Amino acid sequence: QVQLVESGGGLVQPGGSLRLSCAASGFTLNYKSIVWFRHPPGKEREGVGCSSSNDGTSYYADLVKGRFTISRDNAKNTVYLQMNSLKPEDTAVYYCATDLFPHCRLQSTGWSLYPIDEYDYCGQGTQVTVSS
Numbered sequence: 001q002v003q004l005v006e007s008g009g010g011l012v013q014p015g016g017s018l019r020l021s022c023a024a025s026g027f028t029l030n031y032k033s034i035v036w037f038r039h040p041p042g043k044e045r046e047g048v049g050c051s052s053s054n055d056g057t058s059y060y061a062d063l064v065k066g067r068f069t070i071s072r073d074n075a076k077n078t079v080y081l082q083m084n085s086l087k088p089e090d091t092a093v094y095y096c097a098t099d100l101f102p103h104c105r106l107q108s109t110g111w112s113l114y115p116i117d118e119y120d121y122c123g124q125g126t127q128v129t130v131s132s
Contacts, residue, residue, distance in 0.1 A: 032053055
C-alpha cells in the first residue's frame with residue numbers, strides 16, 4: 001500500500017521545538033523531492049519548504065527560514081521537519097507531499113508551493129499547536 005504518514009505533532013510552548021516525521025511506505029523517497037506545507041486555521045495553505053533528492057538542497061519559505069530544517073533518512077525512507085523557535089503563528093496542520101521530480105521545482109522568485117494536485121502523494125497531516 002502506497003502512503004505517506006506524518007507524525008510528531010502536538011502542543012508546544014512558544015520558543016519550543018518539535019520534529020515532525022514523514023514516513024513513506026510502498027515506494028521509495030530516494031528519487032523524489034519532498035515538500036512540507038501547512039494549513040493554519042482560517043487561512044490558506046502555506047508552503048514551508050522543499051528537499052531535493054538529487055543534490056540534497058533544501059529550500060524554505062521566508063516565514064520559517066532559519067528556524068525550520070528538512071532532513072532525510074533514506075535508510076528509514078523518512079523525511080523530517082525540525083522546527084525550532086516555534087511561534088503561535090506556526091500553529092497549523094502540517095503535511096508532507098512528494099513531487100514527481102528529484103529536484104525542487106523553482107520559480108523566478110525561488111521555491112514556493114505549487115497547487116496541491118500537482119504532487120503525487122500527500123499525507124493526512126499532523127496538528128501542531130503553539131500556545132502557552
